[in-house]
Amino acid sequence: MSFNRVHLWILLGVTLVTRLLSLGAYPLMDTTEARYGEMARLMVETNNWITPQFDxxxxxxxxxxxxxxxxxxxxxxFGVNEFAVRFPHWLAGVLIVGLVAYFAKRVGFSGLVSALVLSTSGVFLISAGAVMTDIALTLGMSLALIGFYLCWQGSKLWGYLAFLGLAIGLLAKGPLVIVLVGLAVVPWLVMHHGFLGSLKVLWQRFPMVGGLLVMGAISIPWYIAAERATPGFLNYFIIGEHIKRFVVSGWQGDLYGTAHNEARGTIWYFWLYAAAPWSLILPILWWNKRKQLGIGIDPESGLLSFLVFWMLSPMLLFTFAGNILPAYVLPGIPAMSVLIAILLSDEGNDNQWFKIVSGVVPILLLGAVIFIQSGTGNRRSDKALLRDIDPSVPTYYIGRRPFSGQFYSSGKAKYLQNYEILDHLKRAQLIGKKEAVEEVVHSKKMNCSIDTVEHSRRVLYRCERPR
Known part of the structure; x- marks a missing residue:
């Protein structure tokens, strides 16, 4: 490929390093990042590495x-801070970039272009450094599908790595990874080998027995330990989180939040803007180069169709689901990056638009960090509110305690139900005026807060934020 490789390497390095440097530049914001960050902090504090704790x-x-x-x-x-909880997720993103680059190069296309497209896709750049479950799922699924394809081409070692990827996915987000991989693999196999032929190919080319043993040995012990530690986990997680969450609109069984209720098919809209700018460019490239598709690609390899099924698998799964988020499209983004590298493989020196598009994304990231630092982050996090509070002085939340309040107080901020507060304050002799407390407890104003310091104690009242 005749792209100026130096410029592309610089763009890739700037993108990844910019994301790395941004990890500690803004607070953990409610609810997702602060919630998961607090669970990690609790895991370290309580030394309970089996069951994550909500509180x-x-x-x-x-x-x-x-x-x-x-x-x-x-x-x-690194201690309890934003960089510490985000860095491992950034590192997982870098591993995905390297894995996808290797795969693209192995099948005969530019690994550098694939890596740059992947790293500058909006949802990937955000997730690679966010305290969420999605980047670990994407790592597992990418390893599983790349391993599957290379094993199908004859490498048994990659077959075992595919099952390792499934094990990672099972520990990242559960059986969902098997469904997503199946949606990519099964129709592709049937298309190339027929139904009975697919079963024969799976048995002959893939280490099914050994691979399943590897997958089970890595993932199943935790599931057993988790059920033994807190009985009822498997029923809630398998039935509730993997069936009811996606088929029951506004599912009321969620123990930890409110189920989303999006219109069916919204996942495709999510993909369009979450995978931008490349989700907008891919259809244009595909249409303009539709006559050249397949040139330079062995038709027996099935590479294009494999990547298409991989890219579409999250959207196919969640088309009829209402409880979805934009990050759900993330596992298909690596396939999109390789597809774009294939579509650009015949480009000559006319590549300035590619450099411009790739260079805009890290600039937008810097702008987003500056925007968050300008006050948005403080409105969605209690870091600034708790920064100057003496940790030896008790702090209380009434009505609702956000996860950022838990994280930035190191779990010391206590939560009191509205009906508990008057009796508690009376016994603690913190406030003499009952009316002042009632005014706060029953206030219907949003974003209100009152600090009262008496008898060397602090009572922090926080009203619920607007949704």
Missing amino acids: YGVPFWGKPPLFAWMSALGIKL
Whole structure:
């Protein structure tokens, strides 16, 4: 490929380093990042590495623990701060970039272009450095599908690595990874080999028995330990989180939040803007080069169709789901990056638009960090509110305690129900005027707060933020 490789390497380096430097530049914001960051902090403090905790002694059954293990290891290395909990997720993103670049080069196309497209896709750049479950799932799924394809081409070692990827996915987000990989692999196999032929190919080319043993040995012990530690976990996680969450609109069984209720098919709209700018460019490239598709690609390789099924698998799964988020499209983004590298493989020196598009994204990231630092972050996080509070002075939340309040107070900010506060303050002799307390408790104003310091104690009242 005749792209100026130096410029592309610089753009890739700037993108990844910019994201790295941004990790500690803004607070953990409610609810997702602060919630998962607090779970990691709790994991380290309580030394409970089996069951993530929603609060002290309250198990979190919503996700497997890989996200918490990652951030908890960051805390072990760097202490309790934003950089520590985000760095392992950034590192997972870098591993995905390297894996996809290797795969693209192995099948005969530019690994550098694939890496740059992937790293400058909006949802990937945000997730690679965010305390969420999605980047670990994407790492597992990418390893599983790349391993599958290369094993299909004859490398048994990559077959075992595919099952390792499934194990990572099972510890990142559960059986969802098997469904996503199946949606990519099964129709592709049937298209190339027929139904019965697919079964024969799976048995002959793939280490099914050994691979399943590897996958089970890595992932199943945690599931057993989690159920033994907190009975009821498997029923909630398998039935509730993997079936009811996606088929029951506005599912009321969610123990940890409010289920989303999007219109069916919204996942495609999410993909369009979450994977921007490349989701907008891919259809144009495909249409303009439709006559050249397949040139230089062995038709027996099935590479194009494999990447298309991989890219579309999250959208196919979530088309009829209402409880979805934009990050759900992330596992298909690596396939999109390789597709774009294939479509650009016949480009000559006319590549300025590619450099401009790739260079705009890190600039937008810097702008987003500046915007968050200008006050947006403080409105969605209690870091600034708790920064100057003496940790030896008790702090209380009434009605609702955000996860950022838990994280930035190191779990010391206590939560009191509205009906508990008057009796508590009376016994603690913190406030003499009952009316002042009632005014706060029953206030209907949003974003209100009152600090009262008497008898060397602090009572922090926080009203619920607008949704």
